[in-house]
Amino acid sequence: MNTFFDHGPTDSAARGAWDGDREYTAEDRADTLAGVPEQGELDLAERHALRRVEGLSTELTDVTEVEYRSLRLERVVLMGVWTSGTQVDADNSLYELKQLAETAGAAVLEGVTQRRRKPDPATYIGRGKADELREIVESTGADTVICDGELAPSQLRQLEDVVKVKVIDRTALILDIFAQHARSREGKAQVELAQLSYLLPRLRGWGSALSRQGGGRAGGGNGGVGLRGPGETKIETDRRRINARMAKLRRQLAHMSTTREVQRDQRQVRQVPAVSIAGYTNAGKSSLLNRLTNAGVLVEDALFATLDPTVRQARTPDGRSFTLSDTVGFVRHLPHQLVEAFRSTLEEVADSDLILHVVDASHPDPEQQLSAVREVFAEIGAQDVPELVVLNKTDAADPLVLKQLKAKEPQAVEVSARTGEGVDDLVAAVAAALPTLDREVRVVLPYERGDLVSRVHAEGRIVDEDHTGEGTRLHAWVPELLAGKLEEYAVVG
Template sequence: MPRERAFLVGAELKLGNPLLPVEDSLEELARLAHTAGLEVVGQATQRFDQPNNATYIGSGKVEEVKTLASELKADVIIFDDELNPRQQRELERIFGEDLKVLDRTALILDIFALHADTSEGKLQVELAQLEYRLPRLTRMWTHLARQAGGRAGGMGGGVGLRGPGETQLEVDRREIGRRISYLKERLDAVRAHRQRHRAKRQQTELQVVAIVGYTNAGKSTLLNCISDANVMSADMLFATLDPTTRRVVMPGGREVLFTDTVGFIQKLPTQIVAAFRATLEEIIEADLLLHVVDTTHPHAAAQIEAVEDTLAELEVDHLPQIVALNKADLLPAGYDPVEELAIEDPAVLVSAVTGQGIEALMVAIEAAMIQYLRPLHVFIPYKRGDLLSLIHERGQVDAEEHTAEGIRIYGRLPHRLLPWFDKYLVSPER
């Protein structure tokens, strides 16, 4: 099948303060399009005070784009910002039957559909796609479905239409509604199963580090480098959709779980990140965030900001953070990313490919984990040797005092272990 040809459209708000200038945002959109298997044949931008209610860009610009796209034999027009259902419908009407209209969100969902490989991942993508499409349902979907020969499921609809089977899109909204309820039920079942797994994992009481960062920063490569994870890493956007967790022995001997997560990107609606609940739960329940940055990227600073914004929206920005300034092997000598990027959190320069700095990163993570342990003052009878070893293995003993009945300990522990010691807490006045 020849690659579909895409024409990109970006807009610049005069008053807005975007993370990236419009040209750079379009360059990123082109990478997304490329990842989705499209060939980019042209682009246009417009500067305005406010998006047009009906067509997002102004009507003159719409005509200009239509002419250009037809000259360049484009099959798809992709808008760099999310179109609301009304704009989507109106643009489809103007561009006619032979030009698909997509926006950044639909494109990202399409890539997700290509890359999801666990059953939960697939269910999540299909649900997110249907919920996104439901209010935007127009003749476009049915039209293309007919073109695809009414094939059930599969990838026949081309970019933006992959994932859910076309036949499901031919049917009316009510039936899509039914499919959505069904998917939600299936997801609930899969999630209940995962919850049981997680509960089991929590019995091991290991601390968890969630690896977060912009897409393509090197998160999966880093996890592979510090463990035997064998996670797919690739030079494409959104290679990872499902969390992978590995146990890693830290330099001080402490065992910690590291979990790889879906990458972030600017202009990614938070609902979409939220749809990837498996990944999110890993982030929310983490003890520490390892923020991986591609320091060689020309817009590393904007990427860091986009990640910080997403973490804030997900309400996990209170978690302690360590920054891994990755791809150090490609940096020119003398470039200091800590200064250039104005990094405030503790940061280590690393290369997940050559292994440079990884040992120092592990030491920094372990030190941070100890720093964030909760202080504890307990008196433990000798017969509770199990609790004594738990403190030594998982926590930190700052001082201990042996008496005839047991040991008084001033130390620190991960918060999830505290309940075990409730009975032996020494009250402040004692």
């Protein structure tokens, strides 16, 4: 077995990989120092063996330390191929894959990366490197390889044939976590639909060897001359059943989304502003919702702990009511099957009046999280919704990183959902960012119209209130629709 070393890029290594006929310029040196790989560096990196990433193995003293596991922990080796960016970016991506694997209930034994111009079309990492990966699997006793990317069905099969253990990709891992965490009927249906969409092109079959119907005599009911044959194969039967199940799930989800739309329409008719809490997975969205509304939703230091949306009512300091909804966390390269399956849930974000974009300021690469979430916003049509960036976990963040984030996002609010620091500033920022109330009203509402008084309190902003012999005197700012219902009770002065 080959010995693996960390071949980090250096000036000398980069210069040694240059074409001898080409002069090494100051611009080239700037690219090298910035971590931009050159042609020769790529050639050199591809000749080297797989690079082990330190600190990736799961350290467990008790198997109960990892949640959501089966009776036996799967022992996995992580494999990453990076085609752009720097080695630090590749390592961060593999560390995130490690978190995903542990959330799914696996024990990570080893992590390796390879630098390539593009993944190998046959085995993802190349036949020679696949043989080296098999040696790592054998030496560690792993039973699964997880690849940091979405592999084609042929790549999965051929890599499994070489390493001799189960191979899954990043998409399958995320779908598995979603399947473990889904609790509501809608969430389970959404996850099942996403899993079936992923599984359909990856079904394996052996042609007519698994036929369910045999050929027959002429006139024997198999179609007659020219139409006799093996009939429907098992893989065709599986595809048909999966397509039928997917159609049924889509009908169920359409019915569930209708209920959600009715609830959303009722809030819009009442002119109650909607605020969505969105962001990268494990950024602290549920903790922030609990801090703002005492919602009591599940909070856990795990990826995708929240799948089922939670909507709670909150109030601004001046008494105006609005709704806060916690949404499923996003992740880099979120599988498109999940975006499609969870579209009805994600519409809560696209239809909101304001998005609280929560960022984990203590993460090694929070800027990458920002851009990844905004890509999902664009995919679900939420890119034009007003956005308020919330830098969470400031109590654990590097002050220099916070300063850099504030320079790029000047309007961002710094908070710590754990300690409560900065939450008052966030509430004030939310109040200022909500849509303005259109009409100023001065009314005297009879005491039998307590329903209108309640609506003014819920939907408007009270400037002055007094109880008189005629009724409740109110001076308030309210939405246009409610102002029309109050016109008959208007007073002058």
